[in-house]
Amino acid sequence: MKFLCVPCDSPMKLQAVTPPERGSLSIVYSCPECGYEMAMLTNAYETQAVQSLGVRIGPESGSHASGASDAACPFAAMIPGTDDAQRRQGAEPVPVRWTAGAEARLAKVPEFVRPMARTGVERFARERGAVEVDEQVLDAARDFFGM
Amino acid sequence: MKRYQDIVGDGGSRVLEQVAEQRTRITDGLAGVRHLVAVGSGKGGVGKSTLTLHLAGALRARGLRIAILDADFNGPSQARMAGVERALFVPGTDRVALPRTRNGIAVFSMGSLIPESEALEFQSTAHGESHTWRATREFALLGEILGSFEWGALDLLMFDLPPGAERTVQYADFLGPRTSFLLVTIPSEVARGVVARSVAALSNGPNRLLGYVENMSGYYCRDCDAIKPLFVSPESFDTARGLPSGLEIPCLGTVPFDPELARHCDRGLPLAEPADTPGGRALEHVAQHLLDSLESTTEPPDEVPLRPLR
Numbered sequence: 089m090k091f092l093c094v095p096c097d098s099p100m101k102l103q104a105v106t107p108p109e110r111g112s113l114s115i116v117y118s119c120p121e122c123g124y125e126m127a128m129l130t131n132a133y134e135t136q137a138v139q140s141l142g143v144r145i146g147p148e149s150g151s152h153a154s155g156a157s158d159a160a161c162p163f164a165a166m167i168p169g170t171d172d173a174q175r176r177q178g179a180e181p182v183p184v185r186w187t188a189g190a191e192a193r194l195a196k197v198p199e200f201v202r203p204m205a206r207t208g209v210e211r212f213a214r215e216r217g218a219v220e221v222d223e224q225v226l227d228a229a230r231d232f233f234g235m
Numbered sequence: 236m237k238r239y240q241d242i243v244g245d246g247g248s249r250v251l252e253q254v255a256e257q258r259t260r261i262t263d264g265l266a267g268v269r270h271l272v273a274v275g276s277g278k279g280g281v282g283k284s285t286l287t288l289h290l291a292g293a294l295r296a297r298g299l300r301i302a303i304l305d306a307d308f309n310g311p312s313q314a315r316m317a318g319v320e321r322a323l324f325v326p327g328t329d330r331v332a333l334p335r336t337r338n339g340i341a342v343f344s345m346g347s348l349i350p351e352s353e354a355l356e357f358q359s360t361a362h363g364e365s366h367t368w369r370a371t372r373e374f375a376l377l378g379e380i381l382g383s384f385e386w387g388a389l390d391l392l393m394f395d396l397p398p399g400a401e402r403t404v405q406y407a408d409f410l411g412p413r414t415s416f417l418l419v420t421i422p423s424e425v426a427r428g429v430v431a432r433s434v435a436a437l438s439n440g441p442n443r444l445l446g447y448v449e450n451m452s453g454y455y456c457r458d459c460d461a462i463k464p465l466f467v468s469p470e471s472f473d474t475a476r477g478l479p480s481g482l483e484i485p486c487l488g489t490v491p492f493d494p495e496l497a498r499h500c501d502r503g504l505p506l507a508e509p510a511d512t513p514g515g516r517a518l519e520h521v522a523q524h525l526l527d528s529l530e531s532t533t534e535p536p537d538e539v540p541l542r543p544l545r
Contacts, residue, residue, distance in 0.1 A: 198379045
């Protein structure tokens with residue numbers, strides 16, 4: 089969807105996005121020529137349509153960014169080994185630290201796999217007496233599981 | 236006044252750019268895959284998933300590098316059958332490593348993530364209206380899987396498709412013309428009719444139809460060492476006897492139901508080598524025809540997994 093400032097015949101630019109609230113996104117556009125501002129307020133269907141594409145609306149980073157990618161793992165409560173699932177079962181995992189390099193690799197994992205990958209790798213580390221997950225632990229896990 | 240096409244970009248929402256980036260990541264991720272083969276039918280319950288796994292095993296036994304993507308997100312079965320139900324997903328340097336079967340077939344299945352006691356659900360702002368967005372969400376998920384996992388260098392990536400003739404066409408659209416289709420039917424008029432619809436629908440697109448396999452063409456009785464009929468087949472499509480099926484695509488073979496192979500699937504113990512039984516030999520035959528058919532293609536169409544958006 090694109091917005092045009094009719095008096096200026098100029099494409100409007102996205103200024104800010106408010107995260108979904110009660111199923112609605114608020115997206116502010118302004119005209120770079122005259123400064124006129126307008127807001128697009130989506131209904132729940134429109135919000136869901138954008139979220140279903142697996143994209144985020146707005147700048148790459150920043151607190152105003154919004155969309156599907158900001159959501160927690162959509163299956164978290166269903167997947168064994170995730171925090172949500174463990175909370176349901178009343179278990180409390182022993183904390184394991186992650187180095188920046190290992191976290192960076194984990195960040196590339198899709199949202200829906202990340203909680204399970206984190207928990208599984210931490211379990212692998214604990215079973216070997218490690219209290220920290222670094223890239224070597226990740227490589228060892230990969231080798232161990234024959235990947 | 237400017238029209239939509241006169242305006243470059245979308246004013247900063249980056250939705251189109253992100254979709255294009257996703258598609259580029261998919262194309263990059265599949266660059267090392269020689270053949271993309273979707274195993275579909277249109278009809279449910281014809282044994283697409285078991286045939287996919289057994290064919291993958293037969294091809295793997297020939298030394299080929301094989302992966303299976305279980306695209307049936309709502310009814311995933313490959314995780315259990317391939318023995319990767321409790322697989323661990325480990326982050327690699329760029330993408331996520333794939334679990335493998337004992338005989339080295341890489342498998343992605345939602346069944347590795349979600350227990351069989353749970354149904355696949357997505358968070359939604361449009362409660363009670365999933366018919367309006369669910370298919371889009373599932374294809375976005377498929378794109379994420381294709382773009383995020385290490386498919387690496389493969390001879391074949393096999394997609395185990397969900398049932399539904401219209402779904403088969405949607406997957407053809409999404410996966411693009413590089414993907415060839417293998418359809419599965421059984422010797423029943425109802426199944427043949429549904430598969431004929433899939434053939435008709437796919438024939439309108441650019442994807443190659445490699446042929447079909449008639450699954451469950453009788454069952455193998457070990458006591459008698461003979462194949463006995465499962466369905467009363469009208470002669471008009473008795474492929475086991477070389478008669479026409481009515482499906483206007485090549486028949487790559489017929490595979491009898493073998494209770495022993497089914498038991499292996501239920502226990503998650505895929506065979507490292509095709510069994511020396513009529514079923515095993517039939518799978519070998521289909522695997523050879525599949526390879527012949529794939530190799531007979533000149534060059535696959537240019538990589539256009541998804542149409543560009545503007």
